[in-house]
Amino acid sequence: xxxxxxxxxxxxxxxxxxxxxxxxxxxxxxxxxxxxxxxxxxxxxxxxxxxxxxxxxxxxxxxxxxxxxxxxxxxxxxxxxxxxxxxxxxxxxxxxxxxxxxxxxxxxxxxxxxxxxxxxxxxxxxxxxxxxxxxxxxxxxxxxxxxxxxxxxxxxxxxxxxxxxxxxx
Amino acid sequence: xxxxxxxxxxxxxxxxxxxxxxxxxxxxxxxxxxxxxxxxxxxxxxxxxxxxxxxxxxxxxxxxxxxxxxxxxxxxxxxxxxxxxxxxxxxxxxxxxxxxxxxxxxxxxxxxxxxxxxxxxxxxxxxxxxxxxxxxxxxxxxxxxxxxxxxxxxxxxxxxxxxxxxxxxxxxxxxxxxxxxxxxxxxxxxx
Numbered sequence: 470x471x472x473x474x475x476x477x478x479x480x481x482x483x484x485x486x487x488x489x490x491x492x493x494x495x496x497x498x499x500x501x502x503x504x505x506x507x508x509x510x511x512x513x514x515x516x517x518x519x520x521x522x523x524x525x526x527x528x529x530x531x532x533x534x535x536x537x538x539x540x541x542x543x544x545x546x547x548x549x550x551x552x553x554x555x556x557x558x559x560x561x562x563x564x565x566x567x568x569x570x571x572x573x574x575x576x577x578x579x580x581x582x583x584x585x586x587x588x589x590x591x592x593x594x595x596x597x598x599x600x601x602x603x604x605x606x607x608x609x610x611x612x613x614x615x616x617x618x619x620x621x622x623x624x625x626x627x628x629x630x631x632x633x634x635x636x637x638x
Numbered sequence: 639x640x641x642x643x644x645x646x647x648x649x650x651x652x653x654x655x656x657x658x659x660x661x662x663x664x665x666x667x668x669x670x671x672x673x674x675x676x677x678x679x680x681x682x683x684x685x686x687x688x689x690x691x692x693x694x695x696x697x698x699x700x701x702x703x704x705x706x707x708x709x710x711x712x713x714x715x716x717x718x719x720x721x722x723x724x725x726x727x728x729x730x731x732x733x734x735x736x737x738x739x740x741x742x743x744x745x746x747x748x749x750x751x752x753x754x755x756x757x758x759x760x761x762x763x764x765x766x767x768x769x770x771x772x773x774x775x776x777x778x779x780x781x782x783x784x785x786x787x788x789x790x791x792x793x794x795x796x797x798x799x800x801x802x803x804x805x806x807x808x809x810x811x812x813x814x815x816x817x818x819x820x821x822x823x824x825x826x827x828x829x
Contacts, residue, residue: 501666519683530694544697589745618687620694620746622701629698629742 518615521580522636525571526617529554529584530632534570538624546632548625551586551602558584558604573636581606583635586621594623594630605635612637685782688752688826692784695746696822699739700786712788714739714771715758715820720801722770740772753777753829759821760806768823769805781827790817 529535531543536550557563568574573582583605586594593600608614614637621632699711708716713735723740747754756772792815795803809818 504663504667542701544694545701589749618691620691620698622698624701624703627703629695629746 518580518613518636518638519617520615521573522615522617522634525573525582525584525636526619526632526634528571529634530619530621536621536632544620545622545624546630548596548601548623551623554584555600555602555604558582564605578638580636580638581608583607583633585633586623587631587633589629589631591631594628596626608635608637684828685780688828689782689784691747691750691752692754692782692824692826693786695743696784696786696824699742700788708794710735710739710742711786711822712790712794715788715790715822716794716798716802718771718802719799720769720805723772736771743772747826751829753827755825757823757825758806759823760818761809762807763809767805777825778827781825783823783825785821785823788820788822790820791815792817 530546531537533540536546536554537543538545538547554567557567565574568580568582571582573580584602585604586602588594593603595601614635616636617634619632619634621630622628623630696711699714700709702709707713715736717734717736719736743754743756753774754772755770755774755777757768757770759766759768761767790806792808792812795808795817806818806820810816
């Protein structure tokens with residue numbers, strides 16, 4: 470509470486302070502909203518790995534050159550194709566060829582990929598006691614990883630499974 | 639400055655506070671995309687993820703393995719008696735394929751923290767109508783909708799419950815095997 474004293478000639482009252490700090494806070498919030506939206510698209514690789522993972526997952530889940538049993542049955546995958554993908558991604562001499570096939574490798578830029586086939590509860594899917602598909606490189610702790618999860622149906626086992634595709638630079 | 643006994647070093651403190659402010663701003667910028675309520679690119683990613691999961695699930699459920707047996711999604715419609723089920727775990731002792739499909743929804747969506755409504759849209763002689771199969775309440779503002787069309791034929795409806803035949807009519811009497819088209823519409827949102 471500001472009490473007027475005869476000797477006080479300061480041109481500031483508490484109200485001025487409140488108004489000033491309110492404007493300051495509002496401008497700060499405005500800048501916060503503005504800058505977060507403004508800078509994100511320019512961050513290196515901020516949004517790039519996710520579309521790349523999406524592309525790879527689409528090829529794997531929906532194309533018969535990926536894991537799908539046929540072009541007319543997207544998201545229905547074949548066990549033998551999953552086993553084949555597992556062995557080729559885990560084979561260092563074939564890994565780079567697989568990256569090129571999935572559109573993740575060009576002359577300038579090389580992404581990494583990790584693919585796994587999981588149950589709905591996120592445990593790895595096993596067939597006859599053997600993990601069917603858990604292949605590719607492993608991201609290091611600080612990598613910006615783009616992850617896409619597709620819901621697929623394994624025709625041989627009549628099971629709904631999750632196909633996890635991770636892509637990073 | 640000997641008379642000045644204020645314990646403040648203007649330049650040093652100005653630099654220190656400026657540094658502090660910059661660090662705070664950087665921290666805020668880094669942290670911002672993680673908050674679920676900001677309309678940022680990552681929020682769009684969450685919506686995209688929901689859409690993908692829902693569309694994938696409908697695609698997978700509508701897979702027809704053989705000519706003799708309709709897809710699981712179609713079986714669920716054919717075995718449905720026309721009633722609405724409320725709640726995430728709404729698998730009532732109905733038995734049959736509607737229950738099996740409801741369980742799939744619960745496993746793939748409910749277990750991942752996604753709420754969902756499943757409705758069917760179909761034509762009647764007086765215009766389009768809709769009815770909910772599974773209802774979990776009003777969706778949030780950031781809900782996404784996915785849908786899939788199912789064509790019903792005369793012979794598939796032979797075993798259906800009378801209450802279903804009453805609500806989804808035959809659109810061309812008996813001149814062709816066509817019965818009706820049902821749009822399965824699923825609304826998904828994060829809980």
